Amino acid sequence: MRGVKTDHRALLDSKEFQQLLARRWRMSLLLTFLLFVLYYGYIIVIAINRPFVSRRIGQTMTLGIPLGAAVILGAWILTAIYVVWANRRYDVEAARLRDRLHHS
Amino acid sequence: MQTTLGTPTVSAVLFFLLIVALTLAITYWAARRTRSTNEFYAAGRSISPLQNGLALAGDYMSAASFLGIAGLVALRGYDGMIYATGWLVGWPALMFLIAEPVRNLGKYTFADVVAFRLRPVPVRIAAAFGGILTLVFYVLAQMVGAGNLVRLMFGMTYEWAVTLVAAVMLIYVLFGGMIATTWVQIVKALLLLFGVTLLAVLILAQFHFSPGELYSAVAARDGQAALEPGGLVSDPIDAVSLGLALMFGLLGLPHILMRFYTVPDARAARASVLYATGFVGYFYLIIPIVGFGASALVGRDLIRRIDAGGNMAAPLVAELLGGSQFLGFIAAVAFATILAVVAGLTLAGASALSHDIFTHVVRKGHATEAEQVRVARISTVVFGVVAALLGILFKGQNVAFMVGLAFAIACSANFPPLLLSIVWRRFNTMGAVCSIASGAVISLTLIVLSPTIWVDLLHRPAAIFPLRNPAIVSMPLSFLFGIAGSLLTHEPAAEAKFDDEKLRTYLGIGAE
Numbered sequence: 250m251r252g253v254k255t256d257h258r259a260l261l262d263s264k265e266f267q268q269l270l271a272r273r274w275r276m277s278l279l280l281t282f283l284l285f286v287l288y289y290g291y292i293i294v295i296a297i298n299r300p301f302v303s304r305r306i307g308q309t310m311t312l313g314i315p316l317g318a319a320v321i322l323g324a325w326i327l328t329a330i331y332v333v334w335a336n337r338r339y340d341v342e343a344a345r346l347r348d349r350l351h352h353s
Numbered sequence: 354m355q356t357t358l359g360t361p362t363v364s365a366v367l368f369f370l371l372i373v374a375l376t377l378a379i380t381y382w383a384a385r386r387t388r389s390t391n392e393f394y395a396a397g398r399s400i401s402p403l404q405n406g407l408a409l410a411g412d413y414m415s416a417a418s419f420l421g422i423a424g425l426v427a428l429r430g431y432d433g434m435i436y437a438t439g440w441l442v443g444w445p446a447l448m449f450l451i452a453e454p455v456r457n458l459g460k461y462t463f464a465d466v467v468a469f470r471l472r473p474v475p476v477r478i479a480a481a482f483g484g485i486l487t488l489v490f491y492v493l494a495q496m497v498g499a500g501n502l503v504r505l506m507f508g509m510t511y512e513w514a515v516t517l518v519a520a521v522m523l524i525y526v527l528f529g530g531m532i533a534t535t536w537v538q539i540v541k542a543l544l545l546l547f548g549v550t551l552l553a554v555l556i557l558a559q560f561h562f563s564p565g566e567l568y569s570a571v572a573a574r575d576g577q578a579a580l581e582p583g584g585l586v587s588d589p590i591d592a593v594s595l596g597l598a599l600m601f602g603l604l605g606l607p608h609i610l611m612r613f614y615t616v617p618d619a620r621a622a623r624a625s626v627l628y629a630t631g632f633v634g635y636f637y638l639i640i641p642i643v644g645f646g647a648s649a650l651v652g653r654d655l656i657r658r659i660d661a662g663g664n665m666a667a668p669l670v671a672e673l674l675g676g677s678q679f680l681g682f683i684a685a686v687a688f689a690t691i692l693a694v695v696a697g698l699t700l701a702g703a704s705a706l707s708h709d710i711f712t713h714v715v716r717k718g719h720a721t722e723a724e725q726v727r728v729a730r731i732s733t734v735v736f737g738v739v740a741a742l743l744g745i746l747f748k749g750q751n752v753a754f755m756v757g758l759a760f761a762i763a764c765s766a767n768f769p770p771l772l773l774s775i776v777w778r779r780f781n782t783m784g785a786v787c788s789i790a791s792g793a794v795i796s797l798t799l800i801v802l803s804p805t806i807w808v809d810l811l812h813r814p815a816a817i818f819p820l821r822n823p824a825i826v827s828m829p830l831s832f833l834f835g836i837a838g839s840l841l842t843h844e845p846a847a848e849a850k851f852d853d854e855k856l857r858t859y860l861g862i863g864a865e
Contacts, residue, residue, distance in 0.1 A: 257852070257853070257856060258852075260856070261852050261855065261856065266859075269859065270855075270859055273859065276449075277449040277450060278449075280445070280449045281445075281446060281449045281450065284442060284445050284446060284449070287442075288438070288439075288442045288596060288600070289593055289596060291438065292435070292586060292589070292592050292593060292596055293589055293593070295435060295582045295586045295592075296586045296587070296588070296589035296592055297589065299581070299582055302581070302582055303580075303581035303582065307565045307568070308565060308568075308569055309565070309568045309569045309571075309572040309577060309580060310564070310565055310568045310580065311431070311580045311581055313431055313434075313580070313581065313582060314431070314434070314568070314580065314641075317431075317434045317435065317437070317438050317641075318638060320438045320441075320442070321437075321438055321441050321634045321637055321638055322634070322638075324441055324442050324444065324445050324630070324634065325441075325445075325630050325631060325634045327445050328444065328445045328448050328626065328627055328630045329627060331445075331448055331449060331623075332448070332623055332624065332626075332627045335453075335620075335623055336620070336623075340620060343859065343860050343861070346860060347860050347861075347862065350862070
C-alpha cells in the first residue's frame with residue numbers, strides 16, 4: 250500500500266502484531282464491560298430496588314454505604330489490573346515487535 | 354455555633370498569601386525553563402508519572418467537587434455519595450479506551466489525535482471549537498464559584514475576587530506555561546488531600562474513630578433517611594444519562610487530555626492514570642465522611658443559613674473542630690484549588706487557539722518556534738480575560754448546571770471523534786466534522802430544552818426534553834453522525850495513513 254515502508258508492511262501484516270492488537274482490545278473491552286456492570290449496576294439497583302440498598306447492616310449504617318465505597322475501590326482495582334497486564338505483557342511484546350523492525 | 358465566615362481572618366489571609374508566594378516562586382523557577390513550545394505546552398515532556406498523577410487529580414478535584422459534594426452529602430445524605438461515585442468512574446474508562454493512543458498520537462492537544470490523518474484545516478477548526486466550548490462552560494462555572502466563595506470566605510467583593518483569580522493564574526500560565534501550571538496543580542492537590550484527610554480524622558475522632566457512631570449521630574439528627582437513597586436516582590434513565598456524561602465527559606476534557614503530553618511515553622501515561630485514579634478515588638471516599646460529619650456536628654440548619662446550596666459545610670465543620678486557624682487553612686486551600694483549576698483550563702484554551710487555530714489553520718503548520726510561543730502567550734491573555742469578563746457578567750446567576758453542561762459537550766462533541774479516529778480506518782474529515790458539530794449542537798439544544806434550563810431558569814411550565822442530562826441521546830447521535838458522514842464520503846488519503854497510525858498508536862513508533 251502507498252506510503253507504508255516494506256518492513257512496516259511486513260510488521261503490520263504479521264500474525265504477532267494482529268494478535269497483540271486483538272489481545273489489547275479484548276482486555277480493554279472486557280475491563281470496560283466490568284466497569285459498566287459495576288457502576289451502572291449500582292445505579293440501576295438503587296433505582297429499582299431501594300429497600301435493598303436501604304437495608305441496615307449495622308445499628309444505623311445502610312448497605313448502600315459500603316456498596317458506594319465498593320464501586321470506587323472496584324473501579325481502582327480494574328485500573329490496576331489493566332496497568333499490571335499492560336506493563337508485564339503488552340509492553341514486552343510491543344518492544345519485541347519494535348526491535349524486529351530495527352533489526353530487519 | 355458562632356462562625357467567622359465572611360469576615361477576613363488573619364489566618365485565612367496568611368495561609369492564602371503563603372500559598373500565593375509559594376506558587377509564584379514556582380512560576381519564577383519555571384519561567385526560566387519555558388522557552389520553546391514543547392516547554393510551554395508540554396513541560397518538555399519531563400513530568401514523572403507520580404507528578405502527573407497528582408496534577409491530573411488536581412485538575413479534576415475542583416472546588417466544586419470539594420465544597421459542592423461535601424455540601425450535597427451534608428444536606429441530602431446518601432444521594433451525595435451516589436453522586437460522588439460517578440465522579441470517579443471516568444478514570445478507568447479513560448485508561449482502557451484512549452489514554453495510551455492519545456499519548457502516542459498527539460503532540461500538544463487532543464485535536465492533534467483527531468487530525469492525525471485527516472485534512473487539518475476543517476478538523477482543527479471543528480476540534481478547537483468543541484474543545485473551547487467545553488472549556489468556556491467549565492471555566493465560567495469555576496469563575497462564578499470563585500467569586501461567591503471568596504466573597505463568603507474573605508468578605509471580598511465578587512468583582513475583585515474574579516479579577517484576583519484571573520490575575521494570579523495569568524501569571525502562572527503566561528510566564529511558567531505547563532511547567533508552572535503542573536507544579537501549582539501538584540502543590541494544590543497535596544494541600545487539598547492533606548486538608549480533607551485532616552478534616553476527616555478530626556471528625557472521626559469525635560466519634561471514637563467508629564464510622565458506625567458517626568452514622569448513628571447523622572440518623573439521630575436528620576433521620577434514617579439521610580443514610581438511604583433519596584430523590585437523586587428516582588428516574589433510572591436520567592441517572593444513567595448523568596453517569597454516561599460524567600464517565601465519558603472525562604475522556605473529552607481538553608485540559609485533562611493535554612496532561613498526557615507532559616510525560617515521556619505511553620507507559621508513563623498509563624502509570625499516571627493509575628496514580629490519578631488512586632488520588633481521586635481516595636478523595637471521593639473521604640468527602641462523604643466530611644459531609645456526614647458536617648451534618649452531624651454543625652447541623653443542616655446552620656449550613657443552609659450560611660449558603661443555601663450547602664457549599665460551606667466543609668469550612669463550617671473545619672471551624673467547629675479546628676477553630677479559625679483551620680478554617681483559614683481550608684479557605685486558602687479552596688482558593689488555591691480554584692486558581693490551579695482555572696490555570697489548567699486557560700492553558701488548554703490557549704493551546705487550542707494558538708496550536709490548533711493559529712499554527713495549523715492560519716499558518717498551515719509553518720510558524721517559527723518564537724512566533725508560536727508569542728501567539729500562545731497572547732492566546733493565554735485572551736482566554737483569561739474573556740473568562741474573567743464572563744465571570745463578572747454572570748454574577749448572581751445559577752451556574753451549577755454549567756459543569757454538567759461542560760461534561761455533556763465533552764462526551765458528545767470531543768470523545769466520539771477521538772475514539773473513532775483511533776479505531777476506525779474508514780473515519781474521515783467529513784465524519785469528524787459531522788460528529789463534533791452534531792455533538793455540540795444536540796447536547797446544547799437538549800440542555801436548553803431540559804428541566805434544568807427550560808423550567809428552573811426560564812420558568813416555563815413543562816420541559817420539552819424530559820431528561821436533565823442529554824448524554825444518553827446526544828453521545829450516541831454524535832457517533833451516528835460521525836459514522837454516517839464518513840460512509841457518505843471517500844477520503845483515500847485518510848485510509849492510507851491508518852496503517853502508519855496503527856504502528857504509532859500501539860507500538861509508539863514515531864511518537865513525539
